[in-house]
């Protein structure tokens with residue numbers, strides 16, 4: 001028994017050492033020289049081989065969505081690589097469908113540029129830009145949620161669709177040695193083109209949220225790129241059901257400003273979930289939307305109301321509101337924003353009420 005165990009340990013040790021040596025050699029010894037990346041058959045980029053395709057594109061001001069900042073854990077940085085990518089890597093597999101693999105779709109943060117590459121990027125992504133801005137306002141909305149107004153200072157204007165997001169850059173700071181990007185939904189109106197609002201929650205030990213909550217102050221310079229995303233308000237006259245929890249408020253607020261600005265008159269309800277009363281925010285703005293949009297209703301719900309809250313409103317989760325109040329019917333669409341479990345349970349509750357799944361749009365944070 002012990003001989004088998006020792007043999008297994010030795011083999012595992014040797015395999016680990018070989019894997020480490022290969023990774024080390026690839027990172028520090030291999031020299032791939034200059035490589036070309038041909039984008040959409042007409043644009044040629046010359047890059048130094050050895051970096052990820054994602055960072056090579058970023059160096060040439062082509063910004064792909066990369067919500068996890070290149071860690072291989074969001075699956076957002078896909079693009080079609082027709083030649084030069086090598087075999088699909090194990091780190092890509094959990095984010096690629098069989099169809100993706102058949103169509104040469106790859107995760108650009110995992111694929112290294114080692115030879116000339118031929119790639120295809122959708123035209124709308126080529127419009128994403130990098131912006132420099134100054135923090136005009138930084139204020140706490142709740143003990144864990146911060147509001148930022150970032151005024152663009154590089155002379156550019158940002159055009160986006162209500163519901164889309166940008167990627168905010170956290171520079172190195174004590175405890176974080178690298179530059180890191182994370183996705184944040186634009187919370188402001190599309191009519192504001194020289195600034196954006198963001199609503200950012202605090203994640204303990206989270207790299208970018210620690211930067212935003214503990215290091216960023218009014219007057220600081222920041223950088224972001226975008227806009228990205230296919231979550232935005234459709235041009236439709238269907239009843240709209242908006243559902244969000246916590247910072248999921250961000251894209252919904254932008255959607256509400258869009259309705260206001262375009263004088264969109266749709267039967268619209270917004271179910272907003274928070275834990276306690278102190279986790280609710282922007283109630284005055286929601287009141288303003290109720291007064292200004294003819295058929296809009298805002299319904300907040302608390303999942304952990306305390307006695308001190310003296311809360312007389314709805315209690316439970318957003319799904320309870322759907323079960324309790326939403327009338328069955330097909331001529332409706334829904335826009336959801338929040339964490340994965342909330343999105344999953346809300347879709348289930350909406351389908352129970354007769355919603356077609358293809359009429360449910362969501363952004364999973």
Ligand SMILES: Cc1cc2nc3c(=O)[nH]c(=O)nc-3n(C[C@H](O)[C@H](O)[C@H](O)COP(=O)(O)OP(=O)(O)OC[C@H]3O[C@@H](n4cnc5c(N)ncnc54)[C@H](O)[C@@H]3O)c2cc1C
Nearest residue numbers: 067182183184185199200201203206207208209247250365
């Ligand atoms: C399209 C899109 C839009 C988004 N918009 C917003 C927005 O408007 N506002 C906003 O606050 N966030 C938003 N997010 C989430 C945001 O991109 C980051 O994931 C989040 O802020 C955490 O980043 P971080 O660098 O601080 O944490 P990381 O350093 O990435 O994470 C540190 C650790 O915390 C865990 N973790 C990460 N996020 C959470 C979480 N929410 N709860 C618990 N644990 C977590 C990670 O698994 C990791 O172990 C959005 C995400 C996407 C994909």
Ligand code: FES
Nearest residue numbers: 066070072075109
């Ligand atoms: S950037 Fe997130 S998986 Fe590639």
